[in-house]
Amino acid sequence: MIQVKNLHKGFNGQEILKGINYTFERGKTNLIIGQSGSGKSVFLKCMLGLFKADKGTIEYDGKPYSTFSDEEQRELRTEMGMLFQGGALFDSMTVEENVMFPLRMFTKQKKSEMLARVNEVLERVNLEGNGNKMPSEISGGMQKRVAIARAIVNKPKYLFCDEPNSGLDPQTATVIDNLIQELTVENDITTVLITHDMNSVLEIGERIAFLKDGLLAWKGTKEEIFKTDDASVTDFVYSSNLFQKVRKAQLKGL
Amino acid sequence: MTYLHSIGEYFLMLKGVFGRMTKGSVLKNLILKEIDDLIMGSLGIVAFLSFFIGAVVAIQTALNLNNPLIPKSLVAYAARQSVILEFAPTFISIIMAGKVGSFITSSIGSMRVTEQIDALEVMGINSKNYLIFPKIIAMLTYPFVIAISMFLGIAGAYSAAVLGGFVNSDQFISGLQDEFIPFHLTYAFIKTFLFAFILATVPAYHGYYMKGGALEVGEASTTSFVWTSVVLIITNYAVTQLLLS
Numbered sequence: 001m002i003q004v005k006n007l008h009k010g011f012n013g014q015e016i017l018k019g020i021n022y023t024f025e026r027g028k029t030n031l032i033i034g035q036s037g038s039g040k041s042v043f044l045k046c047m048l049g050l051f052k053a054d055k056g057t058i059e060y061d062g063k064p065y066s067t068f069s070d071e072e073q074r075e076l077r078t079e080m081g082m083l084f085q086g087g088a089l090f091d092s093m094t095v096e097e098n099v100m101f102p103l104r105m106f107t108k109q110k111k112s113e114m115l116a117r118v119n120e121v122l123e124r125v126n127l128e129g130n131g132n133k134m135p136s137e138i139s140g141g142m143q144k145r146v147a148i149a150r151a152i153v154n155k156p157k158y159l160f161c162d163e164p165n166s167g168l169d170p171q172t173a174t175v176i177d178n179l180i181q182e183l184t185v186e187n188d189i190t191t192v193l194i195t196h197d198m199n200s201v202l203e204i205g206e207r208i209a210f211l212k213d214g215l216l217a218w219k220g221t222k223e224e225i226f227k228t229d230d231a232s233v234t235d236f237v238y239s240s241n242l243f244q245k246v247r248k249a250q251l252k253g254l
Numbered sequence: 255m256t257y258l259h260s261i262g263e264y265f266l267m268l269k270g271v272f273g274r275m276t277k278g279s280v281l282k283n284l285i286l287k288e289i290d291d292l293i294m295g296s297l298g299i300v301a302f303l304s305f306f307i308g309a310v311v312a313i314q315t316a317l318n319l320n321n322p323l324i325p326k327s328l329v330a331y332a333a334r335q336s337v338i339l340e341f342a343p344t345f346i347s348i349i350m351a352g353k354v355g356s357f358i359t360s361s362i363g364s365m366r367v368t369e370q371i372d373a374l375e376v377m378g379i380n381s382k383n384y385l386i387f388p389k390i391i392a393m394l395t396y397p398f399v400i401a402i403s404m405f406l407g408i409a410g411a412y413s414a415a416v417l418g419g420f421v422n423s424d425q426f427i428s429g430l431q432d433e434f435i436p437f438h439l440t441y442a443f444i445k446t447f448l449f450a451f452i453l454a455t456v457p458a459y460h461g462y463y464m465k466g467g468a469l470e471v472g473e474a475s476t477t478s479f480v481w482t483s484v485v486l487i488i489t490n491y492a493v494t495q496l497l498l499s
Contacts, residue, residue, distance in 0.1 A: 071273075071274055074378040075378065077376055080376060080377075086369055088368060091368070101377075102377055105277055105280060105377065106377075106378070160376075
């Protein structure tokens with residue numbers, strides 16, 4: 001569980017996050033949605049400790065992360081996994097070396113044990129047999145799955161995903177969404193996922209936080225988001241033609 | 255103010271580099287890889303340049319010795335002094351600022367652009383130590399490159415002077431030994447160590463703190479070369495003033 005209390009963050013005198021209070025629950029996919037510029041990425045980077053909050057606290061299972069020193073934060077980060085928007089795979093390493101990287105850095109396992117774990121997670125993300133390929137030799141969707149494998153290989157307690165579906169076709173995006181949700185439930189981890197993609201909301205939005213202008217404008221579930229009358233949320237959710245048609249059908253009682 | 259900010263940021267980066275250390279077994283492999291990339295990969299161009307620079311210095315000196323009262327052995331003396339004091343340590347370091355420096359800036363800059371540095375940080379790794387410390391250690395072997403450069407520079411001078419018929423072999427050897435001051439070698443290697451540190455850290459700073467995309471990586475490499483050269487020249491002046499004057 002991650003608890004965020006009264007989080008403020010600004011740059012050059014401009015306040016980006018204006019006092020966010022929210023709790024991310026364990027064993028669930030917690031989505032952060034909102035328009036571009038609403039503060040989602042800053043919020044995520046504050047939670048990861050890549051940005052230092054101006055005010056407020058962030059607690060990981062009761063541990064006051066935001067008040068930790070840089071070294072203490074690094075220690076806790078070994079319990080986190082992160083899926084970056086572009087994958088952020090190390091391009092000088094093979095797929096296998098990328099996935100093995102956290103194990104090499106933080107465990108004292110023998111190479112055979114590490115290889116066994118790497119093969120296990122590669123199989124879990126349906127990439128068995130691709131260990132010797134370089135990141136540049138595989139597709140964008142496969143790169144995302146390698147990044148997921150790397151994020152979960154060291155059995156993290158917390159998984160963060162920054163727009164995992166950007167640049168992917170709808171079919172691959174669904175595969176990635178489902179994979180994230182399955183891993184969350186299987187490993188009972190706290191997953192935080194930033195997205196613009198309403199399909200993701202429909203697929204895996206167990207808990208949703210809607211940010212607007214640096215504030216938490218709405219929170220709820222995927223069932224609730226399509227029933228809310230909150231104008232700021234409906235403007236965002238029904239901005240696409242497809243969802244506008246769904247909305248009209250809803251209003252007509254179809 | 256921008257310069258002061260950059261200087262402060264550079265020293266904070268250095269503090270971070272010597273902060274939480276990367277796991278020893280991983281670090282060992284990184285250092286060996288950096289020695290291969292930065293040092294071994296530069297030997298060819300250093301050898302080529304050194305040999306021909308030494309040759310040109312010998313020819314230029316010989317062609318300018320018209321006074322019969324000046325001994326021919328001065329060709330070797332001038333080549334030795336030029337190569338040991340300046341051409342090998344300083345000139346080769348400026349070349350390395352272009353080759354090795356640009357490589358360091360662009361490789362770290364590309365990692366910044368593609369969020370690989372953020373990925374390291376999120377994993378709990380001290381990215382400054384992981385990326386920059388192995389380069390500093392690898393560059394500690396840089397004096398070997400300069401020693402090779404000195405040897406080949408003098409060999410080039412010998413080839414050009416003797417084979418070109420400007421002096422005979424005995425005159426050249428005699429000039430080479432004439433008024434040799436061992437401290438000049440010490441001076442050359444002291445500044446080589448300082449240059450090695452500059453060559454590893456100034457380009458790393460430009461790569462690590464760059465912002466933007468692919469275009470900015472190119473700009474950072476160019477800026478890195480300019481600033482590394484400036485710092486090398488200023489350090490060269492300061493060390494020479496301190497040790498030789």
